[in-house]
Amino acid sequence: MVDSFFSRMRRVQANLGRVIAAREDEFLELGSTLHAFASRADNLVDMARELVESTVGEILKEVVRQLDDKMETMRSMCQVSDTAEMDEFGRIRGFLADLLSLLENYGRIVRTLQMLAISTRIESARLGADGRGFNTLADDVEKLGLKIAEYSAHIREQAARLDALSVDADGRMTSIRSSQQECSLNVFVMVQENVTSLQRYGTSLDAVSDSLTGTIAEIQNSMGEIVSSMQFHDIVRQQVEHVEEALGETADYLQAHTDELDAGDMAHWLGQVNTMQVAQLEYAETSFSQAVQVLRDGLQALGLHVRDVQQVVETARQGEDGSAPLDSISETVLHVSAHFRQLAEQGGDVGNVMVAVADTVSEMTSFLDDIEDVGAEIELIALNASIKAAHTGDMGKALGVLALSIQTLSHDARQQTDSIAEKLRSIAGAADVLRDMSRGYLDSSQADAMTAELQGFMEQLRTVQGRADSLLGSVDNEAVTLAEELDALASGIRVDEPVRAALQQAAGELMQIAETCTQEGNEEGAPLPDVLQAILDRYTMESERAIHRSHLVGDGEGDAELFGDDLDDNIELF
Amino acid sequence: MTKTIMTVDDSASVRQMVSFTLKKAGFSVIEATDGKDAMSKLSGPVHMVITDLNMPNMDGIALIKSIRAVPAYKFIPIVMLTTESQASRKQEGKAAGATGWIVKPFKPEQLVDVVKKVLR
Numbered sequence: 001m002v003d004s005f006f007s008r009m010r011r012v013q014a015n016l017g018r019v020i021a022a023r024e025d026e027f028l029e030l031g032s033t034l035h036a037f038a039s040r041a042d043n044l045v046d047m048a049r050e051l052v053e054s055t056v057g058e059i060l061k062e063v064v065r066q067l068d069d070k071m072e073t074m075r076s077m078c079q080v081s082d083t084a085e086m087d088e089f090g091r092i093r094g095f096l097a098d099l100l101s102l103l104e105n106y107g108r109i110v111r112t113l114q115m116l117a118i119s120t121r122i123e124s125a126r127l128g129a130d131g132r133g134f135n136t137l138a139d140d141v142e143k144l145g146l147k148i149a150e151y152s153a154h155i156r157e158q159a160a161r162l163d164a165l166s167v168d169a170d171g172r173m174t175s176i177r178s179s180q181q182e183c184s185l186n187v188f189v190m191v192q193e194n195v196t197s198l199q200r201y202g203t204s205l206d207a208v209s210d211s212l213t214g215t216i217a218e219i220q221n222s223m224g225e226i227v228s229s230m231q232f233h234d235i236v237r238q239q240v241e242h243v244e245e246a247l248g249e250t251a252d253y254l255q256a257h258t259d260e261l262d263a264g265d266m267a268h269w270l271g272q273v274n275t276m277q278v279a280q281l282e283y284a285e286t287s288f289s290q291a292v293q294v295l296r297d298g299l300q301a302l303g304l305h306v307r308d309v310q311q312v313v314e315t316a317r318q319g320e321d322g323s324a325p326l327d328s329i330s331e332t333v334l335h336v337s338a339h340f341r342q343l344a345e346q347g348g349d350v351g352n353v354m355v356a357v358a359d360t361v362s363e364m365t366s367f368l369d370d371i372e373d374v375g376a377e378i379e380l381i382a383l384n385a386s387i388k389a390a391h392t393g394d395m396g397k398a399l400g401v402l403a404l405s406i407q408t409l410s411h412d413a414r415q416q417t418d419s420i421a422e423k424l425r426s427i428a429g430a431a432d433v434l435r436d437m438s439r440g441y442l443d444s445s446q447a448d449a450m451t452a453e454l455q456g457f458m459e460q461l462r463t464v465q466g467r468a469d470s471l472l473g474s475v476d477n478e479a480v481t482l483a484e485e486l487d488a489l490a491s492g493i494r495v496d497e498p499v500r501a502a503l504q505q506a507a508g509e510l511m512q513i514a515e516t517c518t519q520e521g522n523e524e525g526a527p528l529p530d531v532l533q534a535i536l537d538r539y540t541m542e543s544e545r546a547i548h549r550s551h552l553v554g555d556g557e558g559d560a561e562l563f564g565d566d567l568d569d570n571i572e573l574f
Numbered sequence: 575m576t577k578t579i580m581t582v583d584d585s586a587s588v589r590q591m592v593s594f595t596l597k598k599a600g601f602s603v604i605e606a607t608d609g610k611d612a613m614s615k616l617s618g619p620v621h622m623v624i625t626d627l628n629m630p631n632m633d634g635i636a637l638i639k640s641i642r643a644v645p646a647y648k649f650i651p652i653v654m655l656t657t658e659s660q661a662s663r664k665q666e667g668k669a670a671g672a673t674g675w676i677v678k679p680f681k682p683e684q685l686v687d688v689v690k691k692v693l694r
Contacts, residue, residue: 035590230590572675573674
């Protein structure tokens, strides 16, 4: 009867030999796929890290730092100018009004000179040959009148231009002050708010980075579970091989010694051996099933973590209000840059007007010497008239009156001339002040430098934005695809089903043998022979030994855990 | 310089997982199917060996002894990676010249930690 048990045990042994070993290619293929997925997950994480930490994080922080550094400079550039320039223009316009008033008085002198020239000619004609010399005097007086009229016209013309320029400059100054005011009130506040908001965003990115680190740790943890589970193909293969060896060697030994051994003892031993192998197979089946389930769970968890990466990255891209912070800072920088350019252009315009005013004043003051000569010339004419009148004697009494009038006029003319000259000098002084001031307005280097720096920021931001968009697109696409593929891979793993079925079938067969043998064998059979004991002792794994102990000695349940609570217990360095 | 580690196991799936883990950690890996195969591939820069215990042709203990007999590899770290956890077997491995013992299954970070520690 026992012979039939031997052949059944050998049949189970032969069937078991194919159960796990035949699945190796499946595991290897799964391993290769896993390798590829792990690489893709690593790449995804690298992209996410670059996006969160380098691209958005570090560069953003650097731009914010630089903008913050420039804030003081920008603040000074947006500072509304004081009214010195406008005051200076006001002063010039005041001087011009005074000058025009003085020139009105000059007109009176010219008219007097014209009348004196006519009177001198009349008196000269009355005197006949004796008054001939007075014609020259009349000519001189007339010429001087013309000269003064000509100078006055020139000065009036320049004064009118100057006044127009001053009005123009005043308008431009008002405009630049309004721009500065807007810069100071709106643009600067906008930059300040933007920087503050970006600083807050930068701080929130640190939290996002921590979250990403957590997700990465979860991914590594899932990968660890998967790698551990994959090893159960080898572990369970060995467990099943040990069962195969025990079955084969037990059958071989007992069959070889059938004639020498008691049939009841042999049945008893067969009952023991097969019961033990059932327990080992059940444990192997549980281990394998659990490992494959952990593998499936690990892959699904990996898919979820990959989706988490996508979520984290999306959070990193968006600011507090859901808008992209890089877009927002780009707009601000563009706005500020345009504003500084406008300020520089306006400043240049004002500077040019100042220079034009100064140049016009220079032209005006070129008459200063001529005007002063007028005073001297009229005095000479008056002196000449007095001398000639004295030479003429009583006949020239009338001319003496004329000479006296010329003398009086020369006194007035000198006063007027001095006043005009003084006014022109005042205007020239104010013009010099304006010319100095114009240098500051014409020097756009500070605004140009700031604009260039802001343009530099823009370039950096454009590059960052481009890289961020590209990374985000890649992360989005890859995360979706990878997560789907991981889900599909996890749900497609069915390797445990045929293995479980085969192990259950083998265990069932051995259980039947064990039950029959136990029933037919001696109730208190002889102790297991050393040879069979040695076969059963030949376990390599603690779990196998635990099962062995629980069945033979009743020591413990042999319910070994798939993964120990502290995996480091499995490591020993000598 | 990238360090080279030899993994010796008759199970292709275990070799695959060891190789996968070590390559991911930046190591170069040579695979061998048993002790005999390992000895035939042992040439050039091999900085460490991770071997199974029970293998056909030449088992892990014999492999350790063979490696230790080659002057160039006399002192390289050799770690056993096996399902075997009996103290007597560990003692046997230690006596043969094993540097450490890892019982399967391993977690990737464990293996990498051990490798970094013994290669330090």
